[in-house]
Amino acid sequence: MGARIFPAVAAALLAASALAGRAAAQERVFVRPEPGTPVVAVQVLVGVGPVDEAPEQAGISYLAARSVVEPARPALDSLGAHLDVDQRRDAIAFTLTAAPDAWAEATRVLMLALFRDPVDSAAVVRTRTALARELAAREASPADALEREVSKAVYGADHPWGRPAVGTATSVRAIRVSMVDAFLRQNFTPERSVVAVVGPVDETEAREELAPHMPAGELHTDSVPPPAPADAPVEAEYNSITTWVSATWRFGTDSDVEALRMLAQLALDRVSFGPSRRSVYNSRAEVVQYAGGGEVRMTIVVPPREAEQWAGQLREAVGGYAAEPLPPAVFQERLRRFRGERLLELDLPEQRAAAMARSALLGDRTATLVDFTRLTPQRLQAAARDLENPIIVFLGPAGSQGGGTH
Amino acid sequence: MLTLSLALALAAAPPDTARAAQPVRAQGAPALTVHNQPALPVVALRMSIVADDPPGYAGAGHFFQHLLLPGLEEQVARVGGHVQAIRGSDAVVYTVVGPASELDYLAGILRGALRVPTQPGTAAMLQSLGALSDERATERETAPAYVRAALRGRLFPADLPAAGTDDAAARLQTASLPDVWARVYAPDRVSIVAVGDVSLDAVERAFRSIPPASGDGAPTEAVDDTLPAFEADTPQATRGWIAQAWRADSADAAAMSVTARLLRSYLRRRMTRSNVEVEHWWTHHGQALALVVATPDSLVRAARGTVGGALTAFRPTVNDDGVRAAARALRREMLFYSRTPERMAELLGEFADRGAGRDGAQRYYAALDAVTQDDVRRVLDQLAAAEPATVFVPPQRIPPEQRR
Numbered sequence: 001m002g003a004r005i006f007p008a009v010a011a012a013l014l015a016a017s018a019l020a021g022r023a024a025a026q027e028r029v030f031v032r033p034e035p036g037t038p039v040v041a042v043q044v045l046v047g048v049g050p051v052d053e054a055p056e057q058a059g060i061s062y063l064a065a066r067s068v069v070e071p072a073r074p075a076l077d078s079l080g081a082h083l084d085v086d087q088r089r090d091a092i093a094f095t096l097t098a099a100p101d102a103w104a105e106a107t108r109v110l111m112l113a114l115f116r117d118p119v120d121s122a123a124v125v126r127t128r129t130a131l132a133r134e135l136a137a138r139e140a141s142p143a144d145a146l147e148r149e150v151s152k153a154v155y156g157a158d159h160p161w162g163r164p165a166v167g168t169a170t171s172v173r174a175i176r177v178s179m180v181d182a183f184l185r186q187n188f189t190p191e192r193s194v195v196a197v198v199g200p201v202d203e204t205e206a207r208e209e210l211a212p213h214m215p216a217g218e219l220h221t222d223s224v225p226p227p228a229p230a231d232a233p234v235e236a237e238y239n240s241i242t243t244w245v246s247a248t249w250r251f252g253t254d255s256d257v258e259a260l261r262m263l264a265q266l267a268l269d270r271v272s273f274g275p276s277r278r279s280v281y282n283s284r285a286e287v288v289q290y291a292g293g294g295e296v297r298m299t300i301v302v303p304p305r306e307a308e309q310w311a312g313q314l315r316e317a318v319g320g321y322a323a324e325p326l327p328p329a330v331f332q333e334r335l336r337r338f339r340g341e342r343l344l345e346l347d348l349p350e351q352r353a354a355a356m357a358r359s360a361l362l363g364d365r366t367a368t369l370v371d372f373t374r375l376t377p378q379r380l381q382a383a384a385r386d387l388e389n390p391i392i393v394f395l396g397p398a399g400s401q402g403g404g405t406h
Numbered sequence: 407m408l409t410l411s412l413a414l415a416l417a418a419a420p421p422d423t424a425r426a427a428q429p430v431r432a433q434g435a436p437a438l439t440v441h442n443q444p445a446l447p448v449v450a451l452r453m454s455i456v457a458d459d460p461p462g463y464a465g466a467g468h469f470f471q472h473l474l475l476p477g478l479e480e481q482v483a484r485v486g487g488h489v490q491a492i493r494g495s496d497a498v499v500y501t502v503v504g505p506a507s508e509l510d511y512l513a514g515i516l517r518g519a520l521r522v523p524t525q526p527g528t529a530a531m532l533q534s535l536g537a538l539s540d541e542r543a544t545e546r547e548t549a550p551a552y553v554r555a556a557l558r559g560r561l562f563p564a565d566l567p568a569a570g571t572d573d574a575a576a577r578l579q580t581a582s583l584p585d586v587w588a589r590v591y592a593p594d595r596v597s598i599v600a601v602g603d604v605s606l607d608a609v610e611r612a613f614r615s616i617p618p619a620s621g622d623g624a625p626t627e628a629v630d631d632t633l634p635a636f637e638a639d640t641p642q643a644t645r646g647w648i649a650q651a652w653r654a655d656s657a658d659a660a661a662m663s664v665t666a667r668l669l670r671s672y673l674r675r676r677m678t679r680s681n682v683e684v685e686h687w688w689t690h691h692g693q694a695l696a697l698v699v700a701t702p703d704s705l706v707r708a709a710r711g712t713v714g715g716a717l718t719a720f721r722p723t724v725n726d727d728g729v730r731a732a733a734r735a736l737r738r739e740m741l742f743y744s745r746t747p748e749r750m751a752e753l754l755g756e757f758a759d760r761g762a763g764r765d766g767a768q769r770y771y772a773a774l775d776a777v778t779q780d781d782v783r784r785v786l787d788q789l790a791a792a793e794p795a796t797v798f799v800p801p802q803r804i805p806p807e808q809r810r
Contacts, residue, residue, distance in 0.1 A: 036443035038741040038750070080738030097745070099738040198445075333484075340486020340505045343448050347503070347746045352446070 027365075028219050029210050030196045030356050031203045034349070040103035040199030041349035044094040044114065045357040047192045049087065050160035051222045057175055057183075059167015062087040063124070063131055064180045064188065069094065070123040072113040081106035084350075089161045090222070090290050091361060095350050100200050104209045107197075111213035114193075119184050121177045128172060136169035146244045146299065146395045149236040153393050154248050154295065156228030191220045196356035198349045219361070221291060233311065233392040242281060243307040243396025247314040249296040249387040257294065258371045259383035261287045262338045264296050266380075267317035271300055271310070279303050280310070291362055296387065304396050311392050322384035325377035335375055342370050436596035436613055439754060439764050440606040443747055449506040449602030450747035451609075452755040453516045454497035456597065456690075458564070460589040462577060462629025465538050465570015467590055468493035469578055471500070472534035473526055474519055478502075481515050489515075490748075493568035495689035496759035497597075498590065503748045506603040513612035516598075520591060522584045522620045535579060541569035546639040553649035553698055553797045556636040560795035561653045562691040563633075571631055588621030597764075599755040601747040640799055646706035647799035648713050651687070651696035652789040659693065659762070660733075660773035661781035662686045665789075666695055667732040668782065672720045673712070677701070680709055690760045695789055703801040710798070721786050726779045733774045740771060 048061050065085050076083050081098035094114065098106040138144045148164055155162040195214055197206050229250070238244075251260060268285040271277065282301040288294050298317070302310045326334065346352050346369060355369050436453070459466045471491035478500070482489045487504025500519050502512045526534070545555045545567060558565055570578075578586070593616055600609045654662065663686045670684035680701035687694045697716060701709040712719075744750040757766030 034443075034445035036441075037445045037745065039745045041745075080735055080742070082742065097742060099741045102738065336508075337484055337486040340508065342486070343446060343505050344486065344488070344503065346446055347448055347748070349445070349745055 027216060028190070028194045028360070029207060029214050030194065030360050031201065031206045032196070032198045032352065032356060033201055033203050033206075034198055034352075035200055037199045037349050038100075039097050039349060040100055040197065040201055041353040042096040042098075042103065042107050042110075042198075043196045043350065043353040043357040044096075044110065045091050045194050045196075045354075045361050046094070046114070046188055047091045047194075047219070047221055047361060048187045049090050049092065049222075050163060050165055051090070051224055052183075052187050053160065053167075055163070056171065057167075057179060058163050058171040059131070059135075060175050060179060060183050061092060061187070062166045063128055063172055063175055064119070064184050065092045065094070066131065067124040067127040067180055068117070068119050068184060068188065069110065069113050070127055071117075071120050072109050075109045076106055079106045079109070081109075083110065087165050089165050090224070091358075093354060093357070095354060097350050103199065103201070104205075107209060108213075111210075114188055115190055115213060119177075119181050124177045124180050128175065131166075132169045132173045135166065135172060139169065142238060142240060142244060142395065145236070145238055146246060146393070149234065149395055150246050150248060150297070150391075150393050153230040153234045153391050154227065154250065156230075159225060159227055161224070161227070189220075190214050191217055194219060194357050194360040196353040196360065198353040198356065221361075224290070224292060229391050233394065235394045237398045238395045240396055241304075242301050243304040243394055244299060244301050245307050245310050245314065246297065246299045246393045246395070247311065247318075247390035248298075248393075249318065249390045250293060251296065251387065252293045255293065255386055256379055256383045257287065257289055259375060259379045260296055260387075261342070262335070262372070262375060263318065263321055263380055263383050264298065265338055265341065266321065266334055267298060267314075270317040270320070271298070271313055279306055289358070289362060307394050307396060311394070314392075315390060318384060318387060318390070320384075321380060322387075323381075325381045328377060331377040331380070335372070338375075339372055342372055346370065435610075436593065436598045436616055437758075437764065438606065438609055438613065439597070439599045439758065440604065440609050441599070441601040441750060441754060442603070442605065443601055443750070444603045446747075447506040447603045448503065448747055449509055449512065449600060449604045450501060450503045450751040451509075451512055451516055452499060452501045452599040452601075452748075452751035453519070454499045454597050454599075454755055454759050455520075455591055456497045456595045456759050457590050457592075459566065459570065459574075459631075460586060462574060462631060463570070463581070463586055463589075464566040464574040464631040465568065466574070466578060466586050467498035468541075468568045468570070469534055469538055469575075470523060470583075470587065470590070471498065472537045473523060473530060478515060478519065482512070485511060487512065494756070494759070495562075495565050495568075495691060496756070496761075499755065499759075501748060501751060509604055509608055510612050513609075517613070517616050520596065520617045522617070523587055525583055531579065535575050538569045538575055539572075542567065542572070545569065546636070547641055549641050549643040549645075549647040549700070549799045550698070552636070552639070552641050553647050553799060554696065556797040557649050557651040557694075557696055557795050558687075559633055559636060560797075561651055561687075561694050562689070565689065565691045566631055566633065571633060574631055577629070584620060588619065591617075592619045593617075597755065597758055599751045599758070601751040601754070636797075642802045643700075643799050644801060645700045645702055646709065646801045647797075648699045648701065648706070648710055649697065649797040650713055650716075651694050651795050652717075652792040653692055653694045653795075654785065654788040654792055655692035657693055657785045657788050658773070658777075658781060659686075659688055660770055661777050661785045662688070662693055662695060663736055664729055664732045664774065664777045665782050665785045667736060668724065668728055669695075669697070669716065669720050671728075671732070672723055673697070673699070673716060677705075677709060677712060679705060688760060695785075703803070706801065717786055717790050721783065724779050724782050724786075729777055729779050729782055733777050737771060737774050 053060050079102040084095045086093045152162045264285040264287050272283040273280045280300050285298045287296050298314050475491050478489045482502050485504045485508040490501045492499045504512050545551050598613055666684045666686040673682045680699050683698045685696045744753045754767050758764045
């Protein structure tokens, strides 16, 4: 059964690419008709982030994004539509989910708010207050503290991506309404955006709905300055009884990202809690891709006295796969699991819309959803070999681990 | 017990394929419903055993789930999938989700859950009984869960908690588990709902043979389950909890849902300092409308008055515009909820398990669109004619001498 159905898997995924490929004529709008899906998910990915911000205005992108859609929320609520706003380093994602009979109207409301309506000053003030409060509360959390330290270590303190993508409570409080208005006019434009639509829609009709808001043309993207990563492990002090150890491998444009995703999953298995790893309290792996490359990042939480040793284990967990290809039977077993996990990452229509939009933002004109059908032991090994030394960050009580200070 | 205000959904389109339950059951195979969703090569398989726990063994179905779950999780993880085990008021339910290419493998895991259980080791037995014990305690520990459980106990005395009772747990510890299982499981109680990139033929092949019944299912002893009185376990709460529910088994289900939604909006407008939930409960035991309000100490008296007169005061406010808006909102919530194969399978399966038929979800979805203000008023009349069940948890008061 598996052997018979597997080509169907590949075919389904390629079909998605082909459909999106036809959309490439309009360059920035991608539609994936899915007749059996009960809702329509739309992601508008606006390529705006810290690179566009002055250091003293850190967080203005996110503040502007939340402010500009705030007046539209009652209209969206009345349509039963759900809207999420998420700031990444290189873009802001507006994700809309709506019933088939409401998606077009809800999308129109969102697009007008984003690209036509002036920002409402009262909405900016309300959003600024709420956002500053949220950020102040988050600043004490270890996850946020780690994210800040890792960003600084991987990109450099003066790099736009070295500071929090959503800004800080202090920086957000200092942003005035007039700055938000100017920022929106300059940066929130259709030319810097891609749109992905997934669900029970007719492709032609969906394009007609979006055409007034998304004039044809090439995608305009930012150029990102080169990073200045830390050249030694970074030790950051944090008042806790455990230590967070993070290892980040940067990769370039030509890297095999799908193989890296599988590698990260396999490596995570080697450092996660288990009978022989009882001191690992938590573990996580993620692969993020940006224009020009991306990061493989692994994080574990361990007792402070073991932090240095676990940093070595993280290096080995990834590096071990570079030595030789996995035996075919072992590889197939691992691939079987990886394939399932990757597919289930996409089981929400909004996740599929997000994957398509991101792929398109990165220049993949076919907006491919996943690409694991041709993974091999050799590809996995090559991906591991391509990774150089990781940037290590320790976050925990003072003096409990090796490395320099930050 | 399904709470329609929380757990809704289904596709706008009817299932592409469905097999009549009876003919398939006659051949010893489960009833199958397949909803083809080609969007992603994933499948969700929901298997339900529509059965109450045997008398004297309340919680047995859920106990078996606790015994099996660790093994199921390990097996499903091999293909990157996940598994869920739920004991509802209508059925013992297992759901697995994974790649559609692993349909046979996933189906095999579910079929395995139907086999006669072997007597577990002491550790597994104690772990499962401990999990049930924790769930029983949790149900009475906090006010939100307590008031709902107490209302359910009064309106539907036959609907025992999924986690059972202490006495039943003690009997399970020494019982012959194959004998207890024989009284829970029979092939004709099994329904499968498959949602995803799979065909009816493939699902039918995957479930062609399921284990036969392992006995005649006849009770070997006559024992009653006795639920401990709720009054002895009243939880501590910082606000007053007022809960009232009316049973209306014959009411139109779609109209009940719309009534619950409208009444919730009405009461939320009137009780702005209180948390108000109005829920439509619907299982094979019957239907009810439940009103749960949490309110500050200073407003308890007024809130009790408002809740007591809620149906009467609400009735004149019902109009067609409001009914249409509420029905539309419910339909959209259903679609939003069911946007993954797993949730779609859950929705389709829950309607079937409670006896609404294998196309019950679709009929309910269509019926929502046809609800009128007269239908809502009819429901209100049915509720008003019923004897309400009432539960009250007073707010905790710290004696002045204990205050600092």
